[in-house]
Amino acid sequence: MELTSPFTLEYAYKRSLGPVLSRFFTALRDGRLEGVRTATGRVLFPPLEYDPDTGEDVGEPVEVGPGGVVTAWTAAPPPGEAWVLVRLDGADTAMLHRFTGDPASLETGLRVTARLAEQRVGFITDIAGFEVEA
Amino acid sequence: MSDDPVTRFKAPVRLDYTVTAGSVTADFLREILKGRLVGRRCPDCRCVYLPPRSACPTCGVITTEQIEVGPNGTVTTFSVIRFPFEGQVLEPPYACAHVLVDGTDTPLLHIVGNCDVDDMRMGMRVRAVWAEELKPTLASVRYFEPNGEPDVTYDSFSGHV
Numbered sequence: 001m002e003l004t005s006p007f008t009l010e011y012a013y014k015r016s017l018g019p020v021l022s023r024f025f026t027a028l029r030d031g032r033l034e035g036v037r038t039a040t041g042r043v044l045f046p047p048l049e050y051d052p053d054t055g056e057d058v059g060e061p062v063e064v065g066p067g068g069v070v071t072a073w074t075a076a077p078p079p080g081e082a083w084v085l086v087r088l089d090g091a092d093t094a095m096l097h098r099f100t101g102d103p104a105s106l107e108t109g110l111r112v113t114a115r116l117a118e119q120r121v122g123f124i125t126d127i128a129g130f131e132v133e134a
Numbered sequence: 135m136s137d138d139p140v141t142r143f144k145a146p147v148r149l150d151y152t153v154t155a156g157s158v159t160a161d162f163l164r165e166i167l168k169g170r171l172v173g174r175r176c177p178d179c180r181c182v183y184l185p186p187r188s189a190c191p192t193c194g195v196i197t198t199e200q201i202e203v204g205p206n207g208t209v210t211t212f213s214v215i216r217f218p219f220e221g222q223v224l225e226p227p228y229a230c231a232h233v234l235v236d237g238t239d240t241p242l243l244h245i246v247g248n249c250d251v252d253d254m255r256m257g258m259r260v261r262a263v264w265a266e267e268l269k270p271t272l273a274s275v276r277y278f279e280p281n282g283e284p285d286v287t288y289d290s291f292s293g294h295v
Binding site for chain 1: 136139140141142143144145146147148149150151152153154155159160163220221270271
């Protein structure tokens with residue numbers, strides 16, 4: 001006899017954001033995609049609170065995108081979801097997000113653009129997803 | 135939309151799934167239904183694991199021998215939970231403890247009840263208190279409670295902390 005049981009794993013986190021991510025999510029809610037510039041001149045998007053190479057504080061915000069290029073992707077079989085790593089124009093790092101276009105069109109190097117949600121609250125889903133650039 | 139800066143957000147993580155007990159865990163849970171704690175022994179290093187493991191993580195060999203253990207044990211370490219949190223089952227303050235059940239070599243994380251949290255001690259002797267209705271879950275042991283035996287020395291369980 002097989003023993004099975006329903007199981008729910010849940011963490012009802014609330015997190016405070018700190019100055020760097022607060023600025024990022026405030027800008028995102030207001031419809032702007034903002035990375036940060038490091039002391040060595042790289043632009044991190046999404047921003048990190050510290051330069052991963054040096055541990056130094058990061059600097060001023062830099063507006064990036066909304067267009068970008070797919071650097072890697074994965075797609076579940078239809079009608080599953082597709083996920084992309086996107087390096088936005090003006091950024092040196094890539095972000096992971098949903099791809100809302102036709103998964104069959106996915107390839108590394110594909111030009112995409114961020115589509116913002118109409119109702120934005122200051123959360124990463126304020127980017128509704130990425131779609132193929134017109 | 136608000137004009138206030140975004141300073142915090144909810145980041146809930148929730149996974150709903152069906153867990154299937156493997157044969158070793160299923161055996162363990164069937165013994166629970168009989169009110170027995172049954173671990174498994176490594177044929178190589180002789181360590182007894184509770185909950186049982188299908189293979190010894192130290193030696194990498196399959197455990198074969200089932201062995202009834204307890205119901206007494208020793209608190210090797212503990213933590214008193216004094217604050218409430220979402221999803222909490224028990225009313226604070228209460229004590230979580232590592233209980234080294236007699237006959238085993240790996241402490242079991244469980245609750246110590248029927249004991250003032252300020253009386254909790256490493257080395258205190260406890261026994262399993264079973265629920266009235268046994269179900270195939272470790273929660274069928276409601277908690278461990280002091281069994282009246284004198285405390286044991288740290289040296290007697292320091293190899294199992």
